[in-house]
Amino acid sequence: MGLAGASQAQGRTGGLPSVVSEDVLTVARARKAKGESVSTIAKALGISRATLYRHLDESA
Template sequence: MLTGAPANIDPGAADGRLMLQVVGAMAEFERSVIMERTRAGLDAAEAQGHTGGRPSVVNEDVLTVARARKAKGESVSAIAKALGVSRATLYRHLGDDS
């Protein structure tokens, strides 16, 4: 239960509705500013060559081996197990080749 000044706001009264609308508008403004700053930070990091996210476990060498084994008829499950990656990761990187 709310106590103090917020508990005394009556949303049924005109001044209470006004107060709630002002608080809501301030919260919306603050959220917009946070999103703008976050986007600016991500753009600045990208401009400096930094990328976010987890590094991929599949590089070109692993992908070449996977494609060769797939061409020989080996199952994706067996290839994934041998290369130490998940089937989903392998399917994602093989794309239409699988």
């Protein structure tokens, strides 16, 4: 078992925490349902378009 396996066995995960919480995602979904563009929503929420698209795809 390597270092990564040992970390996983202890319940640790790597990487940065997500900048998109459930609250932000709920707001984004509501604005998207009203027909607002992803670019406008992302700019208003202070996140990138790619991040918003990723999270919207995951929730679908």
